[in-house]
Amino acid sequence: MIVVFVLAALLVLAAFVALHWWAWRRLVRDTTSGPGPARRTGTAVLVAGPVLMFGALVAEQAHAPFWLQRTLGWPGFLWMALCLYLLLALAAGEAVRPLVRRLVARRAGVEPREVVRETVPPAPGAVPPAREPEAESEAESEKPAAPSRRLFVSRVVGGAVATAAVGTVGLGTYGVLKGPRVKRITVPLAKLPRAAHGFRIAVVSDIHLGPVLGRGFAQRVVDTVNATQPDLIAVVGDLVDGSVEDLGPAAAPLAGLRARHGSYFVTGNHEYFSGAAQWVEQVRELGLHPLENARTELPAFDLAGVNDLQGESEGQGPDFARALGDRDTSRAVVLMAHQPAQIHEAVRHGVDLQLSGHTHGGQLFPGNFVAEAANPTVAGLDTYGDTRLYVTRGAGAWGPPTRVGAPSDITVVELASKQA
Known part of the structure; x- marks a missing residue:
């Protein structure tokens, strides 16, 4: 098993190195005319980026001093997202490069290399015609033009690749930092009494407070939730990526959550990487009610919560x-x-509605395809047997503070009585 893991790690590392070599060749070597400040700067960036990325991952997993995690987190995790979109943009650049080359050649009045001119061989004994001075001058002037065109094409394609990748990551990061948007859905429940028609649950998941998203982000989430004036708040896991000691101050704004029937919390898989027992006590002190395989009776329906599957590693799995x-x-x-x-167990136990997160909606396109392969539902409302399942994309982001094709959200689920 260890041998397989080592081989897999080596393959991943080799692919990662190959990607960066490809990026260096296309974005640095091919776009510069020779050694100089531009090439040295580009090379430094493509070396420092992956070093910072691995540093950020190792620092987080090794629970390094929090100041070090924060120092490495921003550049390291952003480079992780940039790698993905550089790869996609470079692949697209290879596809369009021949088209750009032909277009540039036509505009320069020169036939592309692929086109071979037909020539008529001279008759035996014939003396080749002397080249006119003007023609000779034109031929000589064309000699240095070829490498200039290649350099121009490389700069056009490389510039487009870099702009597309940086722009995508920049917009995706801005979308996360400005805070989640509010999404509203209505879910009819057959057993819901008429008196509870219109009951609103604010569903919050995957805030992922950590080295990158901190106290300010938590406050934006709290303000967004409170502005919806919900009847109940459901925080469905992955609140943090770190210890209570490091992130207690960042989570403090959660004490400001307000709802008529209170705020409730269940663990996500990341809580078990961060000290689940301590965080359960911490959120309790902040005024949230943890539901650890427990149920509470509200006036119109029961609210239950189960631990995350990751808790099985500590003997605290879902029950x-x-x-x-x-x-x-x-x-x-x-x-x-x-x-x-966890929906399949919910169906077997006669649950009417399950509220979940975890998937981030894929977070970074085309990660949604990976999420679809690993989860029964990636985002939105679905039905399994007699049970409805709603999956939020989550409020924050894990790793890169970036989302592409999967905007963050806080969802207000309005329950509807079929008797109304």
Whole structure:
């Protein structure tokens, strides 16, 4: 098993090095006329980027001093996103490069290399005609033009590649930092009494407070949630990426969450990487009610919560029987469960609605295809048997503070009674 892991790691490393060599060749070597400040600067960037990225990953996993995690986090994780879009943009650049080359050659009045001119061989014994001075001058002037055209084409394509990658990451990062947007959906529940028609649950997931997203981001989330004036707030896991000691101050604004029926919390997989027991106590002190395989009876329906699947590694996994057993099955029940994959147990236990996160909607296109392969539902409302499942894309981001094709959201789920 260890041998397989080492071989896989070496293959990933080799692919990573090959990508950066390709990027250096196309974006630095081919766009500069020779050694100089521009080439040295480009080379330095393409060496420092991956070093910072691996440094950020190692610092986070090794629980390095928090100041070091923060120092490496921004440039390192942003480079992770930039790598992805440089790869996609470079692949597109290779496809259009021949077209750009032909277009430039035509505009210069020169036939592309692929076109071979037909020539008529001279008759035996014939003396070749003397070249006119003007023709000779034109031929000589064309000699240095070829490398100039190649350099021009490389700069046009390389500039487009770099602009597309940096622009995509820049816009995706701005979208995260400005805070999640509010999304609203209505979910009819057969067992919901008429008196609870219009009950609003603000669903918040995957805030991922850590070395990059801190206290200011938490405050924006709290302000956005409170502005929706929900009846209940459901925080469905992956609140943090770090210890209470490091991130307690960043999570402090959560004490400002306001809802008529309170705020509730269940663990996500990242809580178990960060000290789940400590965070459960911390959110309790902040005024949230942790539901650890537990259920509470609200006036119109039951609200239940189960631990994340990652908790099984600590003997604290989800226990549906404990959370949902011996309940009044005539009442509607809403379940908070971090991962959409928990829906199948929810169906077996007669849950009416499950609220989940975890997927980030893929976060970085084309990551949505990977998320689709690993989860029954990536985002939005779905139905499994008699159970509805809603998956939010989450409020924050893991790793790169960047989203592309999967905007962050806080969802207000409005429950509808079929008796209304």
